[in-house]
Amino acid sequence: METINFENVFEGKLAKNEMVEPKDWMPENYRKHLIRQISQHAHSEIVGMLPEGNWITRAPSLRSKIVLLAKVQDEGGHGLYLYTAAETLGISRDELLDNLHTGKAKYSSIFNYPTLTWADIGAVGWLVDGAAIMNQVMLQRASYGPYARAMVRICKEESFHQRQGFEVMTRLAFGTTEQKEMAQDALNRWWYPTMMMFGPPDAESPNSENAMKWRIKRETNDQLRQKFVNQTVPQVEYLGLTVPDAQLKWNEEKKGYDFSEPNWAEFKQIISGNGPCNKERLAARNKAHHDGEWVRAAAMAHAKKKNEVYEAA
Ligand code: 3HC
Numbered sequence: 358m359e360t361i362n363f364e365n366v367f368e369g370k371l372a373k374n375e376m377v378e379p380k381d382w383m384p385e386n387y388r389k390h391l392i393r394q395i396s397q398h399a400h401s402e403i404v405g406m407l408p409e410g411n412w413i414t415r416a417p418s419l420r421s422k423i424v425l426l427a428k429v430q431d432e433g434g435h436g437l438y439l440y441t442a443a444e445t446l447g448i449s450r451d452e453l454l455d456n457l458h459t460g461k462a463k464y465s466s467i468f469n470y471p472t473l474t475w476a477d478i479g480a481v482g483w484l485v486d487g488a489a490i491m492n493q494v495m496l497q498r499a500s501y502g503p504y505a506r507a508m509v510r511i512c513k514e515e516s517f518h519q520r521q522g523f524e525v526m527t528r529l530a531f532g533t534t535e536q537k538e539m540a541q542d543a544l545n546r547w548w549y550p551t552m553m554m555f556g557p558p559d560a561e562s563p564n565s566e567n568a569m570k571w572r573i574k575r576e577t578n579d580q581l582r583q584k585f586v587n588q589t590v591p592q593v594e595y596l597g598l599t600v601p602d603a604q605l606k607w608n609e610e611k612k613g614y615d616f617s618e619p620n621w622a623e624f625k626q627i628i629s630g631n632g633p634c635n636k637e638r639l640a641a642r643n644k645a646h647h648d649g650e651w652v653r654a655a656a657m658a659h660a661k662k663k664n665e666v667y668e669a670a
Contacts, residue, residue: 371572376502379445387571390564391501392446394573399439400457400464404638406432408472409481417475424521425478431514438511442503458643460630467550469632476529476536476543482522484544484551484589490515491585492555500572523592530596537597544593545601549619555582557621587613 363382370377377383406429413429416422440453456462467485472478490512497508529540556562556578568574576584586605593600604617626632 371500374572376505377500378502386567388446390567390571390573391504392443392448394564394568395439395443395446395501395504396448396453396456397463397465399436399443399453400462401468402432402436402439403457404464404468404642405485407638407641408468408470408634409478411472412475412478415475416478421525428482428518428521431518435507435511435514438507439504442501442507445503454646458639458646460639463628464638466553466624466627466632469627469634469638470546470550471634473546474539474543476526476539477547479522479525479529479540480543480547482518482520483526483592484522484547485554486515486518486522487589488551488554488585490519491581491588495575495581496573498572498575504573526596530598540596541598544598548601552582552585552619553624553627555579555585557624558618561621583613586616590614 364384367377367381367383367387369375370381377387409425409429409432413422413425416425440450443453444450453462457464472481493508493512493515497505497512499505499508526540526543529536531537556565559565559577559579562578565574565577569577590600590605600616602617604615606615607613608615627635630636
């Protein structure tokens with residue numbers, strides 16, 4: 358009987374743009390790469406609820422409160438889809454959460470900045486979710502089936518989040534002088550941290566080579582960052598605001614903007630746990646997990662009872 362070369366089958370799937378599914382053979386490093394990325398993506402969604410949740414009780418109207426509540430609730434759901442996708446790779450939810458709560462795992466640096474004014478909620482929805490969409494639309498074509506499929510639903514909901522943020526920024530930018538100043542202040546503080554969301558420069562990205570080879574990433578960190586700047590500058594101009602970058606200028610030859618890089622030393626500090634809110638975010642996540650123990654125990658007891666009744670029937 359002919360022996361199957363599983364490596365060839367795996368490579369063949371990638372070459373034919375076919376999805377790799379949980380039950381398929383996959384290289385151990387591919388599996389580890391996916392667990393790292395998908396779990397950090399999930400952690401980002403859950404931690405991302407904190408800076409936005411900070412303004413639910415202070416939203417300026419009932420409508421904006423309802424919209425923000427829906428957005429924050431969506432982020433929790435995105436975390437659920439992604440933890441579930443990560444579990445298909447053979448890691449438990451407990452281990453995933455333990456990695457977050459002990460500071461072992463990363464989550465997106467952007468969520469370690471404070472949301473100081475209501476305009477920050479606009480900037481987060483507009484810029485952060487806008488950047489997330491740019492990245493996640495690409496990830497809809499990732500080679501791992503459960504990840505790519507989770508992205509389809511997440512991208513649909515992110516589009517609502519981006520519109521929510523842009524609407525907040527529009528109201529402020531076309532409001533009173535003070536409101537426009539608040540919008541500009543938020544843009545100044547969120548512009549560069551948002552660009553860090555796409556990861557370090559390609560030349561300093563240890564994971565990108567494999568990510569591109571395994572068709573997890575379809576575009577590089579720098580390519581997506583460039584796309585984000587090209588798409589966002591006209592939106593800033595529409596709002597009558599100013600991109601906080603004196604070097605920004607249109608480059609006709611490359612049909613894109615030349616722009617200043619973010620402060621990568623600051624980035625390294627943030628992802629090493631030394632950002633403005635890292636400690637606060639982890640403390641909040643650990644407290645929430647501890648306080649939610651009784652809910653998990655009750656849900657497990659209920660599920661166990663239902664199972665017993667089902668099996669007895
Ligand atoms: N924040 C934190 N860590 C980051 C980072 C960021 N913005 N960018 C890169 N890193 C880390 C990487 O995790 C890696 O560290 P590790 O090897 O210990 O994991 C290191 O910096 C080097 O970066 P690489 O470019 O080599 O790493 P990747 O190839 O994994 O690329 C990435 C980084 C582009 C963030 C990629 O992991 C990715 O696309 N992740 C999925 C998308 C995601 O996580 N988005 C986060 C936002 S979710 C969100 O915004 C919620 C929205 O609803 C508000």
